[in-house]
Amino acid sequence: MIGHKRIPSREGGVEIVVDELSTRLVRLGCQVDAYNRYGRHTAGRRFDERRGRYYNGIRLITIPTPKSSAFNAIVYSFLASLRALFGHYDVIHFHAEGPCIVIWIPKLFGIHVVATIHGLDWQRAKWGNFASDMLKLGEKLAAKYADEIIVLSQNMKEYFKETYGRDTILIPNGIDRPAIKKADLIQKEYGLERDGYILFLARIVPEKGLHYLIEAFKKLDTDKKLVIAGGTSHSDEYVKKIKAMSETDKRIIMTDFIHGQCLEELYSNAYLYVLPSDVEGMALTLLEAMSYGNCCLVSDIKENTEVTEGCAVTFQKGSVKQLGIKLDELLKDSGKVQSFKERSQDFICQKYNWDQVVKETLSLYEQK
Structure with a gap:
């Protein structure tokens, strides 16, 4: 696996896709190597501790990469591909x-290569001309060299x-049915109660449309909070x-990156999940929000x-x-929200x- x-x-x-796919392939008896990027930020340091180790049966191989966002993926992919030539991979x-x-x-x-295009990344506003x-x-x-191309929509x-x-080949992402959690950590950490907040959970990048949501929310007459949960990505x-x-609205809470039980509780107790994106591949956070039984309000792009x-x-x-109109309607009509949740x-x-x-x-792998 190269690219994550x-x-x-x-x-x-x-x-998430590489993790879920690799873990299940190992369970089916495949040997899987995942080529991780070396990172110097907080998350990178934590996961770099796993160099040379196995995770869920997946061998993790760490490739050194530069800090520059423009060259990071290119250098990593080039070095990972050279290293992979000696891996005897099918x-x-x-x-x-x-x-x-x-x-x-x-x-x-002569190695069989498969590519998954998770989205048309060049359309994303965070990239400059060179990166795009x-x-x-x-x-x-x-399109020219892959033996098989997987798309998500x-x-x-x-x-x-x-x-x-x-x-x-159209192979959408998957989802598991989660267990619903009570508001415990999120109540202690952020003062959040069940149905007491609207949730935005995604990377904080322009194409996710968070600025639309904040602008619309600030005009609403509601006691519910807006929770913004997500990390950054070159933005x-x-x-x-x-x-x-x-900062000008005390009802808005920014949690930064969330994971584990806190993430599960945020999904489990939201009144409404909102994804106002301009560009998507196939949003796993949307699948996750629906899997927790959320009422979701999304932009009308085809990928959503x-x-x-x-x-x-x-x-x-x-x-x-x-x-803003849709938010106001849903805030005033809890019965409609409940019908979508059900x-x-x-x-x-x-x-x-x-x-x-x-x-x-796996059937595409076996066509080599």
């Missing part, structure tokens, strides 16, 4: 567009067909903007509506006004299943 930052971690959806699985910039290297040596160009190049090289499948004439200036917007179908409330992408968990857990994801992915 680190496992085990929840730094992004790619990391298959190398690349994740995300950036790492696919070197997908041709193992292909030159490199991501687009990775996408083109994946019908929208992306159509994009690859129209842009490159390339057939892809320091945007985070400063979000903090400045939030394909997931939720009729089991979530939608608003027009980028419209602060319409987002059907979201069963719907999402029946629709998406990790074991099925692994079965379909």
Whole structure:
């Protein structure tokens, strides 16, 4: 596995997918190596302690990478690919567009390569022109050299067909049915009670549309809090903007990165989960929110509506006004919120299943 930052971690959806996929492949008898990136920030230091160790039966190999966000993925992928040439692998699985910039290297040596495109990353606002160009190049090289390409949505499948004439395999992410937790840690840490807050849980980056949500929320007449839970990803200036917007409203709580029991409690006790994104691949946080039986309010981009179908409330992408109207309606109509809560968990857990994801992915590996 090449392309993620680190496992085990929840730094992004790619990391969760690589973790879930690799763990289940090992259970089926596969030998899996995951090429982690070396990182000097807090999360990086913690996970670098696992160098040379195994996690859930997965061998973790750490690759040195530069601090520069523009070159991080390129250098890591190049070094990981060179190291992988000596691994005697049947298959190398690349994740995300950036790492696919070197997908041709193992292909030159006759190794079966599979690429999962988690989203059209070059569209994301956090990247500058150089990084966006490199991501687009990775996408083109994946289309040209990958033996199999996995996409997460019908929208992306159509994009690859129209842009490159390339057939892809649609294998959405999976989800497990979680246990619902009472508000304990979140009550002690943040003063949060069941149904007492609206939850935004995602990376704090421009394309997630958090600025729309804060602007809309500040105009609402409600005692409920807005909880913003998520870490950053090469988006320091945007985070400063979000903090400045939030500081003027005492109802807004920023928790920073959340994991473990606290994360489970946030999902379990929210009145409403909101994902106002402009760009998505397939948001694992949305799947998770629905798996906990949340009423979800999401932007009407295809990547969101394909997931939720009729089991979530939608608003027009980028419209602060319409987002505010929908929020106000749901805050005033607890019965409507409850009706969505009652059907979201069963719907999402029946629709998406990790074991099925692994079965379909393994079938692509075996086509070599």
